[in-house]
Amino acid sequence: TQLLEQSPQFLSIQEGENLTVYCNSSSVFSSLQWYRQEPGEGPVLLVTVVTGGEVKKLKRLTFQFGDARKDSSLHITAAQPGDTGLYLCAGDDTGNQFYFGTGTSLTVIP
Amino acid sequence: DAGVIQSPRHEVTEMGQEVTLRCKPISGHNSLFWYRQTMMRGLELLIYFNNNVPIDDSGMPEDRFSAKMPNASFSTLKIQPSEPRDSAVYFCASSLTGMGTDTQYFGPGTRLTVL
Numbered sequence: 001t002q003l004l005e006q007s008p009q010f011l012s013i014q015e016g017e018n019l020t021v022y023c024n025s026s027s028v029f030s031s032l033q034w035y036r037q038e039p040g041e042g043p044v045l046l047v048t049v050v051t052g053g054e055v056k057k058l059k060r061l062t063f064q065f066g067d068a069r070k071d072s073s074l075h076i077t078a079a080q081p082g083d084t085g086l087y088l089c090a091g092d093d094t095g096n097q098f099y100f101g102t103g104t105s106l107t108v109i110p
Numbered sequence: 111d112a113g114v115i116q117s118p119r120h121e122v123t124e125m126g127q128e129v130t131l132r133c134k135p136i137s138g139h140n141s142l143f144w145y146r147q148t149m150m151r152g153l154e155l156l157i158y159f160n161n162n163v164p165i166d167d168s169g170m171p172e173d174r175f176s177a178k179m180p181n182a183s184f185s186t187l188k189i190q191p192s193e194p195r196d197s198a199v200y201f202c203a204s205s206l207t208g209m210g211t212d213t214q215y216f217g218p219g220t221r222l223t224v225l
Contacts, residue, residue: 031210042114042201042216043153050211088153092210097166100145100153 003027004089004101012107013079021074021104023089030092032065032072035100037086079108112136114217116202122223128190131220133202134183139215141208144177144187145201147219153201159185160208192224 007022023032031050035043047056049065049072056063060083062075072089089101115134123129135142144156157167162179170177174193179185189196199219205212 029210033210040218042203042219043214044216045213048211048213098155098158098210100155102152 003093003099004091006087006089006101006104008104009102010105010107012109015081015108015110016078019076019079019106021076021087021106023072023074023091023101025070025091027091027093028069030069032069032089032091034063034072034074035088035090037088038084043086043088076106079106081108081110084108114202114204114215116200116217116220118220119218120221120223122225123192124225125193126191127224128188129192129196129222129224131187131200131202131222133185133187133217135185135202135204136215137183139204139206140182141205141212142179142185143203143205143214144185145203145216146198147201148198156187158208165208189222192222194224197222197224 004023004025013019033048034046036046037043047058047063052069053067054065060077064073076083084107087104092098117132140161142159145153146156147153154169156169157177158165159179175189177187199221201216201219203214203216205214
């Protein structure tokens with residue numbers, strides 16, 4: 001059973017479109033992170049959110065932590081081919097266990 | 111900084127053989143993680159060390175898997191005997207403190223194929 005479910009699992013969009021990726025759980029998390037992984041490489045941290053309702057922006061990427069700290073979203077504005085990759089959410093639950101989500105594979109077509 | 115170093119990058123072996131994966135964490139980091147990534151199961155945490163001591167090995171699949179961290183700059187993950195279902199990419203990551211808000215820095219991974 002996956003503690004962190006991501007949706008959609010696969011996403012293919014045209015350059016310039018907007019998209020949102022979701023990370024959901026029935027458990028409460030002390031903090032939540034988003035990573036991006038490119039083919040043949042390890043994941044790289046994009047952002048960490050720790051407060052319920054927190055919103056962080058990283059250029060065209062907007063991350064939100066749910067008010068109840070059970071979910072998060074990643075919104076990309078005007079997607080670029082360089083945004084292509086596997087997006088993973090990861091959370092530290094209140095029992096100090098760390099989990100990665102199921103992943104969303106994004107392809108941005110030029 | 112060289113980042114997390116893993117070796118080998120690729121390993122092809124036959125069922126029943128022993129496989130040893132190696133990891134050198136970033137200097138000064140106190141926590142080290144071993145992960146396995148497959149299409150079916152995604153990225154799974156196998157074991158986590160803090161100050162060279164195994165803290166949580168609940169993700170280790172079975173007794174065929176073992177991990178050691180003899181010092182702060184080296185860790186191994188051993189599979190004996192290996193089976194085809196062990197085929198995956200194995201990642202090592204390190205972080206400064208191991209806390210959930212800490213950044214984990216991943217190595218490039220070892221792609222293991224067991225025939």
